[in-house]
Amino acid sequence: MTQPPQPPPNDPSQGGFGAPQDPPPGGFGAPQDPPPGGFGAPTPPPADPYGKPPAAPQAPQAPQAPPPGGYGSPPPAGPPQQQPGYGYPQGQPPQQPGYGFPPQAPQGHGFPPGQAPQPGYGFPPQPPQQGYGYPTTPMQQPQQPGGDGPKKFSTQSRIIVAAVVAVALIIGGGVWFASGDGDKKKDEASTSSGTKGEGKGGSETGLGGGKEKAPANIKAEVGFQLPQPKVTDVTTVAGSWMTDKAYVKTGVNEIVAYDLVKGTKLWSIPLGGQVCAATQHLTKDFKTAIAFEAGKRTAAKKYQACTQIGALDLATGKLMWSKSVTVTTSSDNAARFDEVTLSGDTVAAGGTEGGAAFKLADGAELWRPKPSTDGCYDKGYGGGEALAVVRKCGSYDDPQLVIQALNPTTGAPLSSFKMPPGVEYASIVSTKPLVVAADVGDTAGDGSGISDFFSIDPASGKLLTKIAVDGEKYAASCRSTKVESCQHLAVGNNRIYVPTEEHEGTGEYGNTNEIVSFDLTTGKPTSDRADAGDRYTMFPLRMDGGNLIAYKEPPYDKGGQVVSIDGGTFKQTVLMDNPGDEAIRDAETSFSSDYAEYLYGSGKLYISETMISAPRESSLGDKEYLVVSFHAS
Known part of the structure; x- marks a missing residue:
């Protein structure tokens, strides 16, 4: 996954959006090895969601004591599994096992990078390096392997392990089918639309149920x-919302509402400057929050400070405050903010100069973190049903994230979890339950910003x-410089739902993928699996109940x-099937899913840009859209 392009700093002479940005990932030297005993309770290697049998168990070792002030709860009794190193044995490039084949011994976090998607319309080509405050660009070459990772099984060992696993499955009453060359695999009790295996829900569990129902005619217009x-x-236009009467979108120095179907302009809210951050959280009576620049951009001053919260x-259609x-x-300088969120009646904004919180109704200041002698500051907040913060402490070259x-009203910490060493950035995926994503030691290797999820x-x-x-x-992916920016995932039913990477389908040509899930208590994959179907690829938008x-x-x-996936x-259940006419399809696919906002509700879909720029010479003949919409009835 690539990271979206970001606008240049607000004012180069003033250090951009606040104090100097955090250094780019990898800037603090080689990735650190994990501490002895891992980051919390050791977890046996989970069964692979693709249906492959588990790898042979590692020989037990004597338990190791966690580091001082360990990362999470102490390990349970019993010998822990051997922890894989961050990388592969020197000189042994990683090998991706084919679909349906027994995996090799755990190889740690993958290093080979993913394929970089092409920039969407309105996004200028980005240089292959990071500047301060810019998102991670995809690596063009695999990282050099490092560390003493676990040794691979020999072919003979894998055959023996596969035979043992097959016998165990047959004895247990299950039959496992597999085929190579990228073919799909199915458990005897599974189908492409649902499964009934261990860890599944079903009608008796209470899972499922939502407001979105298939219309009488799913063929959309x-x-x-x-x-x-x-x-x-380059101009940020992030921010789009749906009410019962309007689709609302950030424009240039304004917020504009459009008729849900016709797109006629209903009202606009003029702003003193350009929107620089927006939250997708919305109250039941359709109130939300934004951050915007202190003044309008001019030829003489192209960049303005992002200091206004509203x-x-x-x-x-009103700017409340x-x-x-x-x-x-003791300072007269206005704090600059990178992002804003909403939790209940609390608006919280954060950045490298710290954070602040306001009452949604009238803008009264609720709290502001006090200056810290150890260099701690609130990098950003996650909102929604609860409120959480990523707090950055420590020195410039040795940061510690907490x-x-x-408490949304007072800002008082209810609990604290110290992220492991080697984590320079973290993103809050969900606040209830509390789930955080991070790239531990820059080991993700694909520019996604995610090597691990932490359920806290x-x-x-x-x-x-x-x-x-x-x-x-x-x-799935998260922007390393934003705390609340993860996309292509969803959290619900005590699970986190993520898409798999594209792979060959069963047809003659075209790729496909699946959506699978992990249990947030055990960390193990569930039997959830939804297939996109040949030549389609899919990703989660949100939960619906x-x-x-x-x-x-x-x-x-x-x-x-x-x-809708039960x-x-x-x-x-198909809720909407958009037209396949070339012109309409070209408009729909002109957006890069990594950079666009997707909103669906009540039979209506809106796809919009989050950042635009001056047209490129190569795209002067192409139509470039801010928003395209579809509706079914």
């Missing part, structure tokens, strides 16, 4: 298409489980689809 506004430089009433705060109580659950108990701050997600298998809403990217001759049976 084009709603409206909005052209990109003309700008002369609350929007999307039901009435806007304000800035000083860096400290995840805290907060918000009451005690203890680590419930750590889920390793191989960058060669899974396709206990169901999952997902978008299917289309092949060259069809339109996209929106499906949380209990994992059966798919």
